[in-house]
Amino acid sequence: MSDTTRSADLRxxxxxxxxxxxxxxxxxxxxxxxxxxxxxxxxxxxxxxxEVYGVSLTQQDVRAMRSVAAVREILAGHGVTA
Structure with missing residues (x-):
């Protein structure tokens, strides 16, 4: 998947x-x-x-969302720069 930059800032x-x-x-x-x-x-x-980034998060992704940085890394794994 190509890297996608979305207009919405993650924070x-x-x-x-x-x-x-x-x-x-x-x-x-x-x-x-x-x-x-x-x-x-x-x-x-x-x-x-x-909805904002157009991704489908897995159960593993959801469990791994333990910090702002972790969410950013998960999104990066889905090709999103947030």
Whole structure:
């Protein structure tokens, strides 16, 4: 798959779903640092990422989404630069 750059910034997408200011989301932030990153918000995040970036995330991808950096790496694995 060719590398695809999408207009939406990953931190903006994540901030909107999680209800936090995107500038507060450092790459190493995950559910332990972001109080609103609950299991329900995690699923909402998965759906939003799939819609915004046009990817289909696997169960393994969903389980591996433990930080902003991990989400970025997962998307990169699907050919998306976010």
């Amino acid at each position: 903006d997408v994540m901030g909107q779903v999680l209800g936090v200011d995107a500038s507060e989301l450092a790459d190493d932030f995950g559910p332990n640092q972001v109080a609103t990153w609950t299991s329900l918000k995690h699923l909402e995040l998965v759906v939003s990422l799939e």
